[in-house]
Amino acid sequence: MSDRFELFLTCPKGLEGLLIEEAVGLGLEEAREHTSAVRGMADMETAYRLCLWSRLANRVLLVLKRFPMKDAEDLYHGVLDVDWQDHMLADGTLAVEFSGHGSGIDNTHFGALKVKDAIVDKLRTPTGERPSIDKLNPDLRIHLRLDRGEAILSLDLSGHSLHQRGYRLQQGAAPLKENLAAAILIRSGWPRIAAEGGALADPMCGVGTFLVEAGMIAADMAPNLRRQQWGFTAWLGHVPALWKKLHEEASARAAAGLAKPPLWIRGYEADPRLIQPGRNNVERAGLSEWIKIYQGEVATFEPRPDQNQKGLVICNPPYGERLGDEASLLYLYQNLGERLRQACLNWEAAVFTGAPDLGKRMGIRSHKQYSFWNGALPCKLLLIKVLPDQFVTGERRTPEQRQAEREQAEYEQAPDVPQERQYNKNGNPIKPAPAPAPVVEQARLSEGGQMFANRLQKNLKLLSKWAKREGVDCYRVYDADMPEYSMAIDLYHDWVHVQEYVAPKSIDPEKASARLFDALAAIPQALNVDKSRVVIKRRERQSGTKQYERQSAQGKFTEVNEGGVKLLVNLTDYLDTGLFLDHRPMRLRIQKEAAGKRFLNLFCYTATASVHAAKGGARSTTSVDLSKTYLDWARRNLSLNGFSDKNRLEQGDVMAWLEASRDEYDLIFIDPPTFSNSKRMEGVFDVQRDHVQLLDLAMARLAPGGVLYFSNNFRKFQLEDNLGERYAVEEITAKTIDPDFARNGKIHRAWKIMAR
Template sequence: MTDRHELILTCPKGLEGLLLQEAKELGLEETREQTAAIRGYASMEVAYRLCLWSRLANRVLLVIERFATVNAETLYEGVHQVDWSEHLAATGSLAVEFSGHGSGIDNTHFGALKVKDAIVDRLRTATGERPSVDKLNPDLRVHLRLDRGQAVLSLDLSGHSLHQRGYRLQQGAAPLKENLAAAVLIRAGWPRIAAAGGALTDPMCGVGTFLVEGAMMAADIAPNLRRERWGFSAWLGHVPALWNRLHAEAQARAEAGMAKPPLWIRGYEADPRLIQPAKNNIERAGLASWIRVYQGDVATFEPRPDQNQKGLVICNPPYGERLGDEASLVYLYQNLGERLRQACLGWEAAVLTSAPELGKRMGIRSHKQYAFWNGALPCKLLLIKVELDQFVTGQRPSATEPKNEDKPVQELARLSEGGQMFANRLQKNLKLLGKWARKQGIQCYRLYDADMPEYALAIDLYGDWVHVQEYAPPRSIDPEKAQARLYDALGAIPQALGISQDRVVVKRRERQSGTRQYERQASQGTFLEVTEGDVKLLVNLTDYLDTGLFLDHRPMRQRIAREAAGKRFLNLYCYTATATVHAAKGGARSTTSVDLSKTYLDWARRNLALNGLSDRQRLEQADVMAWLEEDRGEYDLIFIDPPTFSNSKRMEGVFDVQRDHVALLDLAMARLAAGGTLYFSNNFRKFLLDAGVAERYAVEEITSATLDEDFRRNSKIHRAWKLQAR
């Protein structure tokens, strides 16, 4: 066997340039970049060194043959002609990995099968002995890459991917692979900072991957020093003496590195469930004397108290994939920027983000940006020098500066021009509507409803909570601009309203079909008790697009409360039965509430119980149309607020309010007692009441009387009618 081999090193997409530089320093020659890989030539000693010391590669592949192939038969022949007795015993085990397509092979499983057959047939003995297949821990792992008629046949020297260092047996919800973490540290300049004795801190450390990788670099520990089984361990071409010498050298370097005074390396994590897994990972890496992990959020993390100590702040903030994450992410980045400016002046910072627009919310300019891929997710690494001239505000905030609830909006820091205009509008609305709400005893009301078209949001106050709904922008609006405006608005809301950041909930509202607005979007299960007049109600701001309380129907609920005394009240499509609670509190003789959803009827039951109204309140789970056809009850006061469209699996057919409202009203009016009143409303913007309804019943449109001050500027939020028998 020659001692000059062609090697291919694979890596995550985007790390090719860094891996090329690392491999050259470790001895690889004639290097070239490929997509998610590099290639070059080296001796067996360098191949071993790459396995042991590469912080960035996934695999080290030793090429044993390249050949042209046009079909499955020529592929088989090309593999079969290799003298496999130099690599594997007939009694050994193998695994085959196949990638690529072409030459009549479009199925990787079929391709792997042909490669395996060629190897086994070549090694089969006269007595029938042949290698077995072991996909988990084979003696030899073979890789064949097929690309445009060229087959590249390799042996995998690494075995399991090199990013699996062995210390991280526990990981968080969104783990960062070890070699990607190492790449980020290298791009951030950590080797330089560590060589100068600098500090390292991660304010969102998760299970500690950045910390462990950084400590291993600083202590000169080979990333795969502790690996016991390699792809070459049972390979017949393996040179144990050479490997043992290199491993001993690496062990000696690690011992020398660990004997040095440890650098200051600290992690902070808000989630208490991740603290012990992080400590376990650090212990397994043998770095407990170098790394400390504490529980704490971004706003409270502290760099080294020694003011002369400088270093690197590095983090990979959460990406946010659930309903309402936008607000928490905006404030997370704002808090991170605030902490950097307050406590880390003179440090460097590196933030890996999948949303570079959020990075601007930190209020510090990045001097460099690098593209990375975290799996299939494109990311940007923002490199920051925490210096005064890099602050967007141009000044360093004081840690003891008083809260800004009483400051005029023009003094609030880091708002863009548009964000400042938006904040001014919020404060203007708050001054006007807040005075009205306090006078009326109203706790929950709409503060803002796309008053400024470029900020297409609906903002509702629920006591000291803010519920934000983003209307989906039209296709003509640049999505990046729309996202930037949303972030501007979210940055302004807590400051303008003097409300804590953790009490802002954000949702995106699009044109809905069916019952999607009623479907569960999250599962936090947190209910907030609010008041409406003398009624107490439960709202859920996080789990559904709607909160359980339609604020625009407040005047209708109050009207029902005034008219309900001594009457039999029927609430159809009752949702969470807020109108029923008002009717019962208003003295209704009895109430009946009908809805198809068990979830909302359970919610309705809780609303009634909260007000001590468990008696004489009937809740029916049913399709309203079918229920009306069977019911023979009589009611003095009926309220109907149907969905625009419903195709629930639990109902027969499909309900369309425009098509079906006549049948619905006729069925309901048949249940109305003499002298009774039926209130009908819906929020379908294009709705037209059928002329025949007015011919059969006394009909009065009362829309304007059912809109309070907070909905006057959006008069199309709903329409309402009063129906009585002629």
């Protein structure tokens, strides 16, 4: 065989420029860049060196032959013409990979089969001995790439992909491949920083991929030093003595690197389940003395070991794939920006993200950006110098902080005389002022975000006085007041519940996303709540029971107060929270009228109206719903207020239950869904179609002199006219709308119905 070979080095899309620099540095000649690959010429020593030392390549392919190809027969004979006895034994094992199409080959499996047949036919012995297929660990892995009518037949020297270093046996939910992590570190300047003795911190380290790759770069460890199985191990062209020499050189360099004082490399991870897997990966890489992993949230991580240490903060924050991720991700990026500004001054930072718009929300300008691909996802690497002139923040000081600053200024400007003789202009002694309280940094809002914040603050100022007067600590503070910020925002004590109304298709998704992020950035500032207490959901047009379906499984309940009763809400697990805020006036009306009465609550949901009736002195309450989940919730609401003995909870289809019931009630409340098609009921309930039958059945259960309240939130609902001929019907919608829903008079409609 020739002393020089053509090599193809494959890599993830976007790494070609970095790979060609690395490959040339390792000895590749006549290097040229291709899509997801680099091509060049090299001797066997360079080929081995690339296998051992490339941090960026996926595979090192040694080209055996190029030939023109018009059809499958050309493919077969072109492969057959190779002297395969120089490469493998007749009883060896083989795997074939085929890429590309054309020249009559439209199926890669068929193409691989033709390549395999040619090799097997060439090596078959007179006794029938022939190579067999082993897709996992073959003696020889052959690759054929079809490119515009030319077949490029190669031997894969790597074996398994070179990104599989062998240390990462345990990984998190969305891991970066090791060679992509190495590329990000190189683009971030880590080799330079490490050579200068700098530190590295990853505040969202997962199972430690960045940390290990950084440690290997700093300690001069060949990334594939510990690999046992190679694509050339059983290849007949393999030169063991040359490989042994290169491997021993790499081992000596790693030993010398690890003998140096270790750099400060630290990882922090909020998920306790990933801490031990991360530490195991570090140990397998042989870097336990260099790398430490701790459990910690982004908002609290402290990266620098001392005031003089400088280095690189690098991380790959989550991108968000589920509805409702926007709020938590925005605040995660904001927290990251705050920690960089507060704890990493004069450091460098690198944030790898699939959501670059979120990167802009950190409050620090990136001085350079690079495009990468994480699989099929386009991503950006944001490089940041953590310097004050790069900060994009506003400052919010409390009155106490401003006063402390004024006192400190007075003290510093006073004449240099004994302390007891210092006075201000009013003749009062000046005392040494304490150090000013830390300034609370807030990300500067966009113009639109500031307008939105102003509206929220205005609404809060007006409504909070009313809520305090009425003893209400959960109410709506915003409901699409500004059309471009289409969402509903509710306060639940010290939590904020945000429901984003999905923008119509005519709205540019990028603009809608930007406005959402503007709003989410404004909410904590305008409402003076912690970011961790903002929950966002996306409200789309619902069908059937979709609005009642579980969206999460946190099972966390929050207690709120309304009209003297305590109620449990769940802000995370369902689209609705367990408490329809717009029905507050109806519930309070029921509380006032319930004394001594038998109360029936149909489609009771979490039975909040029943709790109010019990609070008002109802003789008994009966609550009917089809959902066991919500009836259990109802039971907890009743128990929370000390009500249990005289409060029945009935599971069943309301229509069927009414038909079977013979009891009488003095006060009935019905708030049905627009549609219901549960598996536990026969047919489908449609409030427009079925409301007459529903009301007739309910009125049959109403005692003489009793009152039935009926409401629903179907915007196109029309009450059947002939109901007024049989019953005394009065629409009371306007009386059941509180100030927090005054802007949305169509939030529901309500009627008072009595027997004539």
